[in-house]
Amino acid sequence: xxxxxxxxxxxxxxxxxxxxxxxxxxxxxxxxxxxxxxxxxxxxxxxxxxxxxxxxxxxxxxxxxxxxxxxxxxxxxxxxxxxxxxxxxxxxxxxxxxxxxxxxxxxxxxxxxxxxxxx
Numbered sequence: 001x002x003x004x005x006x007x008x009x010x011x012x013x014x015x016x017x018x019x020x021x022x023x024x025x026x027x028x029x030x031x032x033x034x035x036x037x038x039x040x041x042x043x044x045x046x047x048x049x050x051x052x053x054x055x056x057x058x059x060x061x062x063x064x065x066x067x068x069x070x071x072x073x074x075x076x077x078x079x080x081x082x083x084x085x086x087x088x089x090x091x092x093x094x095x096x097x098x099x100x101x102x103x104x105x106x107x108x109x110x111x112x113x114x115x116x117x118x119x
């Protein structure tokens with residue numbers, strides 16, 4: 001059995017908080033995020049949730065270049081879309097209807113899907 005006596009030891013911290021000129025705390029991101037969300041939830045208690053916007057998205061800019069084939073009956077449409085999602089969650093932003101055939105799409109981290117037209 002080991003016994004430790006603290007009677008003769010000087011307290012490292014006098015009454016009150018110690019003066020810290022530099023201090024660091026390291027915690028996992030998941031724990032930091034949980035603390036942040038708990039604090040936000042506490043601030044929002046009793047408040048009404050923000051109202052959803054009347055539309056889920058908007059287009060800032062759409063650039064189109066239409067090139068006709070030699071006979072004038074067919075052609076290629078190259079379009080660049082710049083938009084913003086306003087509502088929470090996944091939003092289908094209408095790009096083109098089904099009368100056009102999509103050859104190639106570069107949507108970055110997003111996806112182009114078919115749902116009553118390309119979105």
